[in-house]
Amino acid sequence: MSLKDYKQNMELCCRCSYCKFISLEMVKGYKHVNVCPSIARYNFHAYSGGGRINMAVGMLENRFDYTDKLLEVVYNCQMCGGCDISCKYVMDMEVLEPINEFRIKCVEEGHTVPALDGVIKSMREKGAMMPAANSKRSQWAEGMGVKDFTKQRSRVIYHAGCRTSYDKEMWKVARGTLNLLQKADVNFGIAGERESCCGGRAYEMGYKGDFLRQAEYNMELFKRSGAEIVITGCSDCYYAFKVLYDKFGMKGGLEVLHTTEYLDRLIKEKKLNPTKTVTAKITYHDPCHLGRLGESYIHWEGKEIPGHIRIFDPPKEFRRGTYGVYEAPREILKSIPGLELVEMDRRKEYTWCCGAGGGVKETNPDFAKWTAKERIEEARSTGAKAMVTACPGCEGNFRDALEEDEGSFKVYDVVELLEQAI
């Protein structure tokens, strides 16, 4: 569906402002009530979920033309989906999808921003969303003795993702995952130098064609391998493989799991036993693409039933964030002796974004950092000494924000703590 196909849907916006806040039922105090970093930072209504779709209707009606400022509004959004989930508590309508389509329209009509063009150029040339990606992609796995699934049949594929592959700080997480999989005697492999970007962020940045090319490449690689399961520690990749590939009919029967889901399964099957004590008070940050956006895509084809109440034939189910991956990472953390898990005010489907997504890290690093700092403050307010997450994008952005921080607050991936406990 293109932006114009969402026009009728967008016209349902009643300007109520639910999209700006966390689920109102879960508000616990004055602080931590915002769900959308964009409106929280820039304040003009256009920066909110509702404002974005109001603006999109204006665009479709040719009420205004492209300007630099318009693109600034369009791209200062992490595509975190907070607005979408809050809206859907009360409405039957899509918010994030048309916001994404607005970006696709911008790109298709040649209105892009240089920073994102640079990222896409890198993806086209090197298969990685990192313009600085010059080293070998699989360098992180050297010495691990891991199979190449493109050459040797594996039941499980481990996909590291661009950020993990090219950010040395994240190598410990990928290597830790491989260690755990080896300890659990899992038949798995990696693609090595043939691994390529999932394309998910390209889609969210509006470059739909590039996304589709990446999806075709990856699915061809996965299918040819005969593997049954693909696991990844990157929430963006997880969202792309599980949700976006399915949306475009490319996923087939491939089972997509986040590493936390797979490791939780291994713990429950007693193939991994966290027995060593890890003494720490921690809080867990739900990555947007694993949590509220991580629930399966729901295919629907049908029509609106004429009449007054907006219902559909067949009945249409909306993705409201209800079935995102919230428990698996928490279950792992709870299984580690000595860990004390405390929750932040904003969590699960109403989590606050880390700030890195949707191309914001590339186009406006200050905004990405501002968003991360807000989250770190919230994490600190729980009394935790560290924040644990399950996405290299989140971890990297928090780490960057903490560089300017004099405290000793730490950020970990779930895998790092599990590895310590085994």
Place this chain on the structure above:
Amino acid sequence: MALKREIYRALEDVVGPDNISEEPAVLYSYAWVGMAQGVETKNLPEGKETRFIRFARRFEAVTLPKNTAEVQAIVKLCNRNGIKFKAFSTGFIGGNVPATEGVILLDLRRINRILEINERNMYAVVEPYVISAQLQSELMKRGLNCNIIGGGSQTSALPLAAHWGLGHMGQSMSGGERNLLAVEWVTPEGEIVRTGSLGSLGEWFCGDGPGPSLRGIIRGSITPMGGMGVYTKAATKVYHWPGPSTFPTEGVSPHYAPREIPSGFMIRYFSFPSMEKLGEAMRQVGESEIAFELMGFPASMIAANMATSNQEELETFERLRKQVQGPGFVIIIVGNSPREFEYKKRVLQQIIDETNGNSLKIMEDPKTGGAQLWRFVRITASIRETFRATGDHSGIFPGHNAFAPVVNLAQKVAQVKAELQRKGLLLNDGADAFPWTEEHGFLSHAEVLFRLAASRESLEGVQYLREESAKLALKEPAGVPFSVYGDRLHDLFGPSTSNYHLWLRKIKKAFDPNGASDSNGYITTK
């Protein structure tokens, strides 16, 4: 008509370059209003004959002032340069768009602090962009609570922000017009006036003095919708809350429910064989002062509130309409002690027995009832009840009065609604007027809600309904309806109501001689 550059620069000097915009895309986002402005018949998706136009007139520029000083500077600048301005907080519905070209918006989003919660004297001082969910949750930590308007807890907690200021908890916590204490007001000319005790003692506890009492002028029963300057701070009465500091809600959206209903709380929905019986039950509930919350609700709205989607709403409504015997209300009983709780429950049971009320079984279920209880205290599902079904709604709202006249008027309006439903112009959700009492029966109010489809006929039907309702309200007086916006309706109701419209116009002229404060939804000096 773009702003003159020197005026834009002057505004920029006040708020800073990041907090002003005249970007068309940004301005159009503000021009979007929740309710239909007209109908479009061209360039429509296949199968659609009409759609609603929801863009209203654009502001010329939008500013984001941070404090009273910046608001004052903008207002003075506008007066000096013959420019109109309008301010809003969360900007939900109502007169949130300009009446004329060339109006500057003051979006008060950045003025957002809770300045004081005075537990001893039971008031809170808030700025315009504190939302009710924030204030309520802070109050609950202190054993206090506040009225929240029916629009929902995502709206401003400022008791001047909402048109009527009515909410589901008005039975025990009244409404905006009567909870208002001292106010800091930037007049339409840019003078800062501090009303009530704030004007004399620098204290917020009283709206009427010692000091200038201007409550009737700056608010009255309905607010001026931005037509009388800018309210930058206000104190509101707060009330006793015997419940938990945080409600034990669990689950993932939209399926929130508490682990258990906190002890000392009970929620029920009762339906009655007639409006007379419902009125008698409400009168007795008020007289005995047993209810924390008493809200007239038809089965259709209960269904909408409970359901997480339109499909579910349709099915729930079909089920519930067979289980209710007539008009009904939601009631929440809260006990300060087990003994008091038992006493209130017994009194309620006696009232229900005497008025032949029937309890809706599903509300007695702890999980469903618990979820509803919190939803009715936090006011989170208003949009489900109003906009979700068809995408648009409207309503007729008689003013505050005694129970009998407001119910009489609302029932007559409901008959007009039924006529339109028979013609297929409105969602067929029953044609029920739903009345309720406030302040334990001291005031009464009633509404008729109608949810319209995106068609010219439906919109015209609603316009007809409004006109008929206005005629009925003149013929069957029940106070000036709350749905009176703008010159035409004020002029219609004024002559039969002590010529209040002449006074209102004089007040507007006295405080806003330059007509700088945009009067959309209020009254002009014409």
